[in-house]
Amino acid sequence: MLQVAVIREQTNKVLDGLRKRNFKDAETLVNEVMLIDQRRRDTQKQLDDLKAKSNIDSKKIGELMKAGKADEATSLRATVSADKENVKTLEGELDALEKKQQELLYKIPNVPNEKVPAGFGADDNLKVYEHGTVPKLHDGALPHWDLIKKYDIIDFDLGVKISGAGFPVYKGKGARLQRALINFFLDEAVKIGYREIQPPIVVNETSGYGTGNLPDKEGQMYFVNEDGLYLIPTAEVPITNLYRDVILSDEDLPIMNAGYTPCFRREAGSWGAHVRGLNRLHQFDKVEIVQIRKPEESYQALEEMCLYVQGLLEKLELPYRKLLLCGGDMGVNSAMTYDMEVFSAAQQRWLEVSSVSNFETFQANRLKLRNKSKEGKTQLLHTLNGSALALPRIVASILENNQTPDGIRIPKILVPYTGFDMIN
RNA sequence: GGAGAGGUGGGUGAGUGGCUUAAACCAGCAGUUUGCUAAACUGCGGUACUGGGCAACCGGUACCGGGGGUUCGAAUCCCCCCCUCUCCGCCA
Numbered sequence: 481m482l483q484v485a486v487i488r489e490q491t492n493k494v495l496d497g498l499r500k501r502n503f504k505d506a507e508t509l510v511n512e513v514m515l516i517d518q519r520r521r522d523t524q525k526q527l528d529d530l531k532a533k534s535n536i537d538s539k540k541i542g543e544l545m546k547a548g549k550a551d552e553a554t555s556l557r558a559t560v561s562a563d564k565e566n567v568k569t570l571e572g573e574l575d576a577l578e579k580k581q582q583e584l585l586y587k588i589p590n591v592p593n594e595k596v597p598a599g600f601g602a603d604d605n606l607k608v609y610e611h612g613t614v615p616k617l618h619d620g621a622l623p624h625w626d627l628i629k630k631y632d633i634i635d636f637d638l639g640v641k642i643s644g645a646g647f648p649v650y651k652g653k654g655a656r657l658q659r660a661l662i663n664f665f666l667d668e669a670v671k672i673g674y675r676e677i678q679p680p681i682v683v684n685e686t687s688g689y690g691t692g693n694l695p696d697k698e699g700q701m702y703f704v705n706e707d708g709l710y711l712i713p714t715a716e717v718p719i720t721n722l723y724r725d726v727i728l729s730d731e732d733l734p735i736m737n738a739g740y741t742p743c744f745r746r747e748a749g750s751w752g753a754h755v756r757g758l759n760r761l762h763q764f765d766k767v768e769i770v771q772i773r774k775p776e777e778s779y780q781a782l783e784e785m786c787l788y789v790q791g792l793l794e795k796l797e798l799p800y801r802k803l804l805l806c807g808g809d810m811g812v813n814s815a816m817t818y819d820m821e822v823f824s825a826a827q828q829r830w831l832e833v834s835s836v837s838n839f840e841t842f843q844a845n846r847l848k849l850r851n852k853s854k855e856g857k858t859q860l861l862h863t864l865n866g867s868a869l870a871l872p873r874i875v876a877s878i879l880e881n882n883q884t885p886d887g888i889r890i891p892k893i894l895v896p897y898t899g900f901d902m903i904n
Numbered sequence: 905g906g907a908g909a910g911g912u913g914g915g916u917g918a919g920u921g922g923c924u925u926a927a928a929c930c931a932g933c934a935g936u937u938u939g940c941u942a943a944a945c946u947g948c949g950g951u952a953c954u955g956g957g958c959a960a961c962c963g964g965u966a967c968c969g970g971g972g973g974u975u976c977g978a979a980u981c982c983c984c985c986c987c988u989c990u991c992c993g994c995c996a
Contacts, residue, residue: 524954528965535965538977542922553976560976578953727951848951856933858951 481585481692481846483860484517497591500598500807505587513584520577527570534563586695589812590842593779596816599806605819606806611790612799614823615881623826624876625757627883628654631903634758634875646747646762653903657878657890658765660897661871662740665767668792669868674738674769679718681741682709687721690847692813702744711744715768716865723772724847728861730854734781735772738868740765758872759831766870770863774851775840778862779816782838785866786818789834792869795893798822798877801830815840822873826880831873836866879903 487494487510498506537560544553597606628634633654639647650658670676688694688710693701702711712718719739728735743766769788773781786802793800805817814837821830841860844850852858882889887904895901 521954524965528954531966532964534976539922541976546922557976564976 481842482588482591483841483845484513484581484585487513487588488517494591497807498589500592500596501589501810502598502600502808503589509584509588513581513588516577516581516584520574520581523570523574523577527567527574530563530567530570534560534567537563590815590839592807592810592814593816593838593840595804596810597804597806598808600808601806602809604806605809606804607801608804608818609790609802611794611801612797612823614799615825617825617880617883618885620885621826621880621883623757624824624879627826627879627888628757631888633657633903636757644762646760648758648761653898653900656898656900657875657894657903658871660894660899661869661874662765662767664894664897665792665869666738666740668795669738669767669769669788672788674736677715677719677722677737677739679712679715679722679739679741681712681718681744682707683712683718683721684709687717687724690721690724691717691843692846693717696812699748700746702746712741713745714743714766714867715739715741716770719768719770720843720847720863720865723849726848727850727852727858728772729852733772733774733851733861734777735770737770738767739770740767742766743870754829758876761872764870764872767868768865769868770865772849773862773864775859775862778838778840778864781864782816782818782836785836785864785868786820789820789836789866789868793820793822793833796874796878796891798874798881800833811835811837813837813839813842815842822877824873824877824880826883827876831877833873833877834867834869837864839863839865 482494491510491514495506495510498510537556541553541556541560544550544556597604599605622630625636631653633651635649635651636645638649639645642649666676682704685694685708688701693710693713697713701713703709704711718741719737722737723735742763744763745761747760747762769785771781771785790800790802800820800822803819803821805814805819810817817835817837819832820834820836822833823829824831840862843863844860847863849861849863850858851861878891879888882891887902890898890901890903892901
């Protein structure tokens with residue numbers, strides 16, 4: 481959520497930014513926010529003045545009573561009673577204006593960083609780096625959805641039987657590969673200074689609003705109606721919400737947390753071509769890295785987080801490219817996002833395996849996540865997060881890219897974790 | 905699931921309608937003193953919205969779990985809700 485003061489004071493910058501997203505209603509919404517804001521402030525001023533007067537009068541009544549001047553007290557009492565009617569009216573107006581303003585603010589996406597290219601969609605993203613070479617596969621190479629059947633390591637039919645489509649059952653070496661990747665990702669993160677966190681995988685409504693998953697993506701989360709809880713779509717939600725309503729001091733920063741959780745996504749309406757096998761699931765595993773930074777350091781941190789993720793892909797020997805997302809392809813909360821895509825040799829496509837974003841103050845504003853410096857200045861902090869990494873597409877890529885006529889080769893770095901070097 | 909207790913500032917914790925501008929203590933910050941440390945003494949506190957001012961700064965309003973009500977006036981009285989803790993029961 482953008483700050484009203486930013487919209488008011490940097491209107492053109494906000495509008496220019498939103499234009500890069502091709503966000504259609506930008507001017508209408510921004511103008512409406514500013515109009516409501518002006519009325520809100522006027523109303524508040526009136527209300528505050530009237531309350532100040534009533535407060536003084538009320539105190540005076542007490543003094544008059546004590547002094548035995550009952551007549552004067554009675555007439556003043558009538559005045560305050562009359563003022564109170566106006567207070568009620570004004571309070572009603574103010575409340576309505578605040579609600580309206582909040583609603584409008586929820587509809588306005590984040591302002592992209594100046595480096596973010598304008599654009600409509602995936603085709604306008606900017607390739608900023610590419611690493612590795614695409615392996616040449618042998619004749620008869622298979623996509624991963626056939627490989628998992630051939631080696632009996634992931635079973636979609638069993639998942640359908642006990643849960644439904646999109647809930648795979650990992651078996652034998654398939655299950656052990658999952659566990660190996662999770663441990664590898666966590667170990668690597670801890671090694672460079674992230675603190676490991678194991679959060680709950682259901683969150684309350686307030687947390688959903690804190691990270692901006694509500695009210696926007698209501699239908700994308702599984703909801704436990706009985707208890708009013710949401711299954712998390714990513715560890716970003718609980719881990720970032722740890723810092724909701726928190727004022728951090730300089731010594732607390734930077735915050736670097738990493739956590740593994742299963743992730744649950746309803747993916748309502750998003751099934752179609754290219755979502756076979758592991759490409760899109762309702763439940764999957766992911767290690768997420770989350771940072772909280774001072775504004776002046778956040779873009780440096782974003783680059784560092786990318787380099788870390790790239791390092792993981794290199795250790796796993798996977799060919800990848802790094803994209804700077806254009807305005808139109810970025811999530812609504814983000815100010816700047818890099819995507820990492822791994823080339824899947826059998827599918828002959830790039831698969832997104834990681835998304836690393838700087839949200840600037842957009843989440844912090846909702847979370848009320850602030851920093852109070854030694855000088856006593858309070859400011860909103862910047863939040864950042866990235867997948868490091870999500871498992872399914874990494875597994876798909878490893879299976880496809882490393883297949884040989886004799887079986888699937890496990891990347892060297894993972895062998896100590898899996899305890900085997902071939903799936904055959 | 906049953907019963908009970910409780911939610912007050914960074915922490916502990918007082919506060920039964922106006923003398924509360926939320927006591928006191930602890931922690932924190934600043935200053936005085938000091939050869940240094942410690943101690944003592946003095947002073948200062950939060951957050952949000954908002955008015956004036958280029959700013960330093962000076963004001964206003966709100967906030968005692970949340971929402972409503974009574975009253976000229978509510979941390980305090982009334983109603984509803986939420987949360988936490990303890991005990992019992994059940995259970996991994």
